[in-house]
Amino acid sequence: GNSVTQMEGPVTLSEEAFLTINCTYTATGYPSLFWYVQYPGEGLQLLLKATKADDKGSNKGFEATYRKETTSFHLEKGSVQVSDSAVYFCALSEFSGGSNYKLTFGKGTLLTVNP
Amino acid sequence: DAGVTQSPTHLIKTRGQQVTLRCSPKSGHDTVSWYQQALGQGPQFIFQYYEEEERQRGNFPDRFSGHQFPNYSSELNVNALLLGDSALYLCASSFRPSGTTDTQYFGPGTRLTVL
Numbered sequence: 001g002n003s004v005t006q007m008e009g010p011v012t013l014s015e016e017a018f019l020t021i022n023c024t025y026t027a028t029g030y031p032s033l034f035w036y037v038q039y040p041g042e043g044l045q046l047l048l049k050a051t052k053a054d055d056k057g058s059n060k061g062f063e064a065t066y067r068k069e070t071t072s073f074h075l076e077k078g079s080v081q082v083s084d085s086a087v088y089f090c091a092l093s094e095f096s097g098g099s100n101y102k103l104t105f106g107k108g109t110l111l112t113v114n115p
Numbered sequence: 116d117a118g119v120t121q122s123p124t125h126l127i128k129t130r131g132q133q134v135t136l137r138c139s140p141k142s143g144h145d146t147v148s149w150y151q152q153a154l155g156q157g158p159q160f161i162f163q164y165y166e167e168e169e170r171q172r173g174n175f176p177d178r179f180s181g182h183q184f185p186n187y188s189s190e191l192n193v194n195a196l197l198l199g200d201s202a203l204y205l206c207a208s209s210f211r212p213s214g215t216t217d218t219q220y221f222g223p224g225t226r227l228t229v230l
Contacts, residue, residue, distance in 0.1 A: 004157075036221070043119075043205055044158070044221040089157055093219070102148065102171055103207070103219055105157030 002027045006090045006106035013080055013113050021075040021109045023064075023090035031092040033057075033066055033073040034103070038087045047075075047088070080113045087111070117142060119208050119222035127228045128196050136191040136225045140208030147189040148219060149181060152203040164189050165211060193227075201229045 007022040025031065032051045036044040048057030053068035062077045073090060090106040120139045128134050140147055146165045150158035160173035164183035183189045187208075193200055203226050207219035 034218075043121075043203075043223040044207075046218060046220065049218060091157075101209075102160045102163060102173070103150075103158070104160070107157045108155075 002031070002092060002094055002104045004090050004092055004104055004106040006088075007109050009087075009108070010110040010112060013111070015082055015113055015115050016079045017113075019075070019077040019080045019084075019111070021088055021090075021111070023073045023075065023106060025071050025073065025090075025092050027071075027092055027094050029094055031094040033064070034091045034093065035062070035064055035073070035075050036089045036091060036105075038089065038108070040086070044089065080111075082113045082115050085111055085113045119206055119220055121204075121206050121222040121225050123225060124223070125226045125228075127230065129230050130196055130198060132196050133192065133194045134196060134227060136193075136204050136206075136227070137188065138191070138206030138208075138222060139188045140206075141220050144208035144210050144220070145187050146209045146211045147183060147187065148207045148209070149189070149191050150205040150207065151175070152205055152224070154202070158205055161191070196229045198229050201227060203227075 003026045034049045035047040037047045048059040050057040050066035056065045064073050064075045087108045087110050089108045091103045093101045122137045148163040149161040152158040161175050162172040163170050167183045178194045180192045203224045205224045206222045209219045
């Protein structure tokens with residue numbers, strides 16, 4: 001079955017540091033890939049997505065590139081802010097027949113950014 | 116444009132009771148998926164509803180059931196509650212054009228505590 005493995009946290013950085021959160025996946029077909037963010041006490045917000053190999057998703061300074069050859073979708077940001085402190089989830093969505101899609105998530109990575 | 120809404124925000128039940136959670140999808144969306152997120156874990160897919168039918172189901176027992184109404188809103192029912200059912204229940208909505216990936220948008224969740 002499909003699975004997503006992402007970097008174990010927690011990750012603690014100083015403001016303006018460079019961020020990388022690793023994500024690799026296992027899928028039988030050609031999934032779409034997503035990063036969602038969850039702020040304390042809230043639901044999930046879509047951060048960015050990529051639907052095919054070599055696509056780059058970007059939003060709010062965050063970027064991730066769909067690498068089919070390494071089955072990876074690592075999240076990066078050049079300069080983090082305190083407001084980026086949250087839990088980040090990597091996920092994949094794959095067609096499973098009859099127009100059915102579901103999301104498979106990683107376990108999440110807690111990011112804390114200190115001033 | 117209202118996003119995905121869920122009610123109630125919090126709920127406390129005792130073992131053996133039954134609970135109903137509600138979800139209204141984002142305007143223009145016709146598909147509702149439900150996820151269970153245990154503390155410190157990524158969301159797990161419960162089931163998905165489209166055209167008032169359950170289209171796909173994750174690895175959850177029959178105690179978990181659902182319904183979708185003609186206005187696309189949805190309910191999640193859990194019978195015979197167990198302590199292990201304590202979690203954040205997330206609803207996600209999407210639009211299902213044929214042959215393309217649907218991006219799922221999440222509500223704020225319902226926090227269920229079983230005592």
